[in-house]
Amino acid sequence: MxxxxxxxxxxxxxxxxxxxxxxxxxxxxxxxxxxxxxxxxxxxxxxxxxxxxxxxxxxxxxxxxxxxxxxxxxxxxxxxxxADFAPAKPADRAELLRPALERAALEARQLELDPDTVLTLFATILKEAP
Missing domain, CATH: 1.10.10.10 (Winged helix-like DNA-binding domain superfamily/Winged helix DNA-binding domain)
Known part of the structure; x- marks a missing residue:
């Protein structure tokens, strides 16, 4: 590593x-x-x-x-x-993403973007990632 x-x-x-x-x-x-x-x-x-x-x-x-x-x-x-640990469940892994999404949601609200635009952008970014 x-x-x-x-x-x-x-x-x-x-x-x-x-x-x-x-x-x-x-x-x-x-x-x-x-x-x-x-x-x-x-x-x-x-x-x-x-x-x-x-x-x-x-x-x-x-x-x-x-x-x-x-x-x-x-x-x-x-x-x-x-350390030895039990594998995280998908719901637990998703919860680790919450802080980043909360920051992104705050910025989207500050920019006065509608939710559909933000979700479309997020979906596009997910598809672009390596």
């Missing part, structure tokens, strides 16, 4: 959401979707910080929160690994 660190995370530096929170949510989504499996080794704090030009304390904070939540586990000699 460490070869794909730059592609694993996508940080929006201009976002109002703190960077550590972006990392936490992305790891949760990847684990819930099965892209990160129990026992998978996570990149080191230094590696992520270096590849994404982040403060190591930011990455460490994200890892600490994920460990407290049971998403990651510390393994002696291995660093952080994805």
């Amino acid at each position: 460490t070869d794909h660190t730059a592609n694993l995370f996508s940080i929006a530096t201009g976002s109002s959401e703190p960077i550590y929170r972006q990392l936490v949510e992305q790891v949760r989504r990847l684990a819930a979707a099965g892209q990160l499996k129990p026992g998978d080794a996570m990149p080191s704090v230094r590696e992520i910080a270096s590849n994404l030009a982040l403060n190591p304390m930011t990455v460490s904070k994200a890892y600490g929160l994920l460990e407290m939540d049971g998403v990651l586990a510390r393994r002696r000699g291995l660093g952080m690994v994805v």
